[in-house]
Amino acid sequence: MAGTGKSTISRTIAHRFREKNQLGASFFFKRGEGERASAKRLFTTLCAQLLLQVPALIHHVEMAIDTDPYISGKSLKEQFTKLLLEPLLELDQNEPTAIVIVIDALDECGNTDDIQTILQLLPDMQKCKSRHVRIFVTSRPELPIRPVFEKSNNHQCIVLHELSSTVVGKDIRAFLSDEFSLIKERRKLPSEWPGDDVLETLIKRAVPLFISAFTICRFVDDPKWLPKERLLALLNDPATTSGSQMDRTYLPVLKQLLAGADEGEEKQLKQEFHDTVGVIILLATPLSVNALAQLTDRPREMITNRLNGFYSVLSVPENLDLPVRLLHLSFQDYLLTTKESPFRVSPEKTHQKIALHCLRVMNDSKRGLKRNICGLLSYGTQYEDIDRQTVDQHLSAALQYSCQYWIYHLQQSEGHVSEPEVFPFLEKHFLHWLEALSLMGVISEAVGMIDMLQRAVGVSLCVVHT
Structure with a gap:
C-alpha cells in the first residue's frame, strides 16, 4: 500500500547499519527519476558501494572488468554474476562478517521483467561464505513481485498494511508529537499548542498511513501561512473526515x-x-x-x-x-x-501535451536543435574532449530533456500524437537530434528510442532525410 512508510523504514535501516559499519550498499528506486526508475544501474551501483565497504573486492572486480570492459552494458544477470556474486565468492573465508544491502521501492523499477530477474538473482548472494549477506527489500505487492516470493522460502516478509492499528498508531503518535514540537519551536508558538485532543484527532485521521501524517505536518508548517490558521482549516475541512x-x-x-x-x-x-x-x-x-x-x-x-x-x-x-x-x-x-x-x-492527454511541448522546444528556431549546435571547431572532436559546461551552455535543460524523453512521452500518450505531428520534425532535425544525444552522452539509447518511435506511430525512418 502506498504511504505506509516503506521508504522511511529503508532509510532508517540503511542509516543504522551504516553507523555500525555494516551497510554494504543501498539503492533506492524512484519512479520518474530517470536512472533511478531503471534497473540498468542497480548492480553497478551496488558494486561501487561494496568496494568502499569491502576493499578486498577491488582486485576481483578489476579482473572482471579487464576481462569484459563492457560489462556495465550487459544483461542484469551478467552484471550480477561478474561484478557481485563471483567477486564475493572469491573472498577469504577466515573472518566472515555481516553485510546488509538495502533495495527500496523495487516496484518502482520501470521494467517488470527486470524486477523478476532481480528477485531471482538476489538469493544467490547467500552462497557467499566469507560474508553473511542480508538483503532488505521493500516494495508494494505488485503482480511481478508476488509470484517470485510465493515460490521461495528463503525470505521473511512483513506486510505493513496488515499491522494492527494500535502498533501503527503508536508510531504515528510519536512522529506527529515530534514534528509538532519542532513546528512550535521553529514558529515560536505556545507550548500548549495544538493540545492533546487535537493531536489525537490528527492521529486518528492519519492512521494507517505515514504519508498522511507527513502531509499534515507539511500542510500546517507551510512557511507562507500561519500554522494555527492552517491547522484550523484542516480540522474544519469535511474532506478530512470523508472519502478514502x-x-x-x-x-x-x-x-x-x-x-x-x-x-x-x-x-x-x-x-x-x-x-x-x-x-x-x-x-x-x-x-x-x-x-x-x-x-x-x-x-x-x-x-x-x-x-x-x-x-x-x-x-x-x-x-x-x-x-x-x-x-x-x-x-x-x-x-x-x-x-x-x-x-x-489524464495520463494519456498529459503525456500528449508533454510530447508536443518537447517537439516545440526542439523545433524552436532560436533555442532548438541545429547543426553543430555547440559550435565545435572540428566535426571529429571526441566526446571526452567536449567540456560539459559547453554542452549545458548550448543545450538548455529543457532541450536536453526534450531530446531524451520526447519519444517516451509520445509512447505513453497511446496514440494521441500522430505521424503528421512527428514527421516534419524528423525530416528537418533527425541528424541534429542524434548529434544532441551524442553531446549529452546518451547516444547509446538512440536505437531503442527509434524502435519505440516506430512502434508508437509507425514512422519509417528510412525515408527521413536532412
Missing part, C-alpha cells in the same frame, strides 16, 4: 488552490494546475522551474505562483535552477486515479 484515506490526505491540499475563487478564476486556476502540477507528476525526470517555463511555454512567475500552494506535496527549491520534486509518489497515484475530481490528471 487518500482523499483525506490530499483533497484539503488541493482545495486550497480554489479557496475564494469565483467561477472564472476557478477555470483559470484548474487549467494552470494541469499545465504545471499535472506536467510535473508525469515527467520522466524532475525539472527546475526555469526548465519547466521553457518546456511548457508558460511564464516563470505563473509556475512559481502556482507551485507556492503545494509545499506539502512538492519540494520546490528557492533556487529556480534546481529540480522540483514530488515528496511522495502516492500524490501522483492519487491525481491519476481519483474519480470525478477537477484535479484528476
Whole structure:
C-alpha cells in the first residue's frame, strides 16, 4: 500500500547499519527519476558501494572488468554474476562478517521483467561464505513481485498494511508529537499548542498511513501561512473526515488552490494546475522551474505562483535552477486515479501535451536543435574532449530533456500524437537530434528510442532525410 512508510523504514535501516559499519550498499528506486526508475544501474551501483565497504573486492572486480570492459552494458544477470556474486565468492573465508544491502521501492523499477530477474538473482548472494549477506527489500505487492516470493522460502516478509492499528498508531503518535514540537519551536508558538485532543484527532485521521501524517505536518508548517490558521482549516475541512484515506490526505491540499475563487478564476486556476502540477507528476525526470517555463511555454512567475500552494506535496527549491520534486509518489497515484475530481490528471492527454511541448522546444528556431549546435571547431572532436559546461551552455535543460524523453512521452500518450505531428520534425532535425544525444552522452539509447518511435506511430525512418 502506498504511504505506509516503506521508504522511511529503508532509510532508517540503511542509516543504522551504516553507523555500525555494516551497510554494504543501498539503492533506492524512484519512479520518474530517470536512472533511478531503471534497473540498468542497480548492480553497478551496488558494486561501487561494496568496494568502499569491502576493499578486498577491488582486485576481483578489476579482473572482471579487464576481462569484459563492457560489462556495465550487459544483461542484469551478467552484471550480477561478474561484478557481485563471483567477486564475493572469491573472498577469504577466515573472518566472515555481516553485510546488509538495502533495495527500496523495487516496484518502482520501470521494467517488470527486470524486477523478476532481480528477485531471482538476489538469493544467490547467500552462497557467499566469507560474508553473511542480508538483503532488505521493500516494495508494494505488485503482480511481478508476488509470484517470485510465493515460490521461495528463503525470505521473511512483513506486510505493513496488515499491522494492527494500535502498533501503527503508536508510531504515528510519536512522529506527529515530534514534528509538532519542532513546528512550535521553529514558529515560536505556545507550548500548549495544538493540545492533546487535537493531536489525537490528527492521529486518528492519519492512521494507517505515514504519508498522511507527513502531509499534515507539511500542510500546517507551510512557511507562507500561519500554522494555527492552517491547522484550523484542516480540522474544519469535511474532506478530512470523508472519502478514502487518500482523499483525506490530499483533497484539503488541493482545495486550497480554489479557496475564494469565483467561477472564472476557478477555470483559470484548474487549467494552470494541469499545465504545471499535472506536467510535473508525469515527467520522466524532475525539472527546475526555469526548465519547466521553457518546456511548457508558460511564464516563470505563473509556475512559481502556482507551485507556492503545494509545499506539502512538492519540494520546490528557492533556487529556480534546481529540480522540483514530488515528496511522495502516492500524490501522483492519487491525481491519476481519483474519480470525478477537477484535479484528476489524464495520463494519456498529459503525456500528449508533454510530447508536443518537447517537439516545440526542439523545433524552436532560436533555442532548438541545429547543426553543430555547440559550435565545435572540428566535426571529429571526441566526446571526452567536449567540456560539459559547453554542452549545458548550448543545450538548455529543457532541450536536453526534450531530446531524451520526447519519444517516451509520445509512447505513453497511446496514440494521441500522430505521424503528421512527428514527421516534419524528423525530416528537418533527425541528424541534429542524434548529434544532441551524442553531446549529452546518451547516444547509446538512440536505437531503442527509434524502435519505440516506430512502434508508437509507425514512422519509417528510412525515408527521413536532412
